[in-house]
Amino acid sequence: MLVAQGLTKGFGGPPVVEDVSFTLARGAITGLIGPNGAGKTTLFNLLAGSLRPDRGTLALDGTRIEGRRPDEVFALGMARTFQIPRPFPAMTVLENVMLAPPGQQGERFWTNWLRPGAVAAEERRVRERALHWLDFVGLTRLAQEPARVLSGGQRKLLELARVLVAEPRLILLDEPGAGVAPPLLATIMEKIVALNAQGTSFLIIEHNMELVMSLCRPVLVLAQGKLLMEGEPEAVRADRRVVEAYLGAGIA
Template structure:
């Protein structure tokens, strides 16, 4: 689905991502691991248009996407979450969810006045879907709270729910389980697996190897911006280069 070819991105003199090539063709849940500062989030930023690669190209469903603006990526069906959750703090949980669907008629200022029935329909469909997802995420009773009142873990769940609301072709999750308690990690994993069974494709940065092994079909390993290994999670764990990278020298 995503095809990254020889992508390089440098900040000042240091290469955050270096000549990296990754293909996610035909995979449902792919992992991206690597020590801190190995360029994982930078790669996500490149894919989602927050950064422009210095060289190389990124293709999504065959279309070249590098250098496009973030909102265009979302339109194409790429939605991400952030390492430190970025929910909209002064909007309710439900509003956070309802915001995500793409191409809403009611977001166009002119349509607002002429296509009210259609907007009503969209809203009620979206709301139904939002409640269904919130229920699965265990956030139902918090739906009219401001998102800033949620615990950190709940915010990360909300971010996942929000991404799902957008019905993207692929969701990029940046450390979905970091810093949240084991119960919520369980909810998170089950949600991801359930959505995979419904055909949702994920690309996940994850530190927690147990999670990686449980959910990922294939894993790519970055170190100092370079891809040093790829393969099934169990193989990766035994790969000497990966072990070396994690222990550091």
């Protein structure tokens, strides 16, 4: 589904991501692990279009996307979340979700004058989809509340609903478990599994090894900007280089 070949990115010094190549299979939940500074977020930014690679190619379903703007990548079916969600705090939870689908007719001010009926009909459809996904993530009761009242875990669920309303085929999740209380983390994991069963693919950056080992197959390991290995969770856990560098010498 996603093919990266030789992705390289630097910021004036040694490359932060260097010659990284991998393939994401359709329908997989793939994990991306590595210590702080390994280049994981930079790699995510390259995939999502926030950064342009110095070298290398990237293809989504056969379409070259390296160097495309984030909104173009989003429109092609790949969405991302962030480690620290930033909803529009004064807007309601529902409004935050409704703004996500790209290319809405109401975004062009003249369409509101020339085709008000079409704009209103599309807004009703978007609202229905937004309410569906808010119900899916368990935030329906907060739909009319301002987003600023949400907890950290609830903001991550809101961000998930916000990308889902655009119906992406591939979702990049940046540390969905970071700072989330165990009950909400369990909910997030359940939603990932349910979405994957419906055909959505995932690439997940995560430091929570329990989440990675239980959800992700395969797992990519990044070290000092380079891909150290790729394999099933059991193989990653057993690899001495990974144990020493990422999981700790005490983990079998």
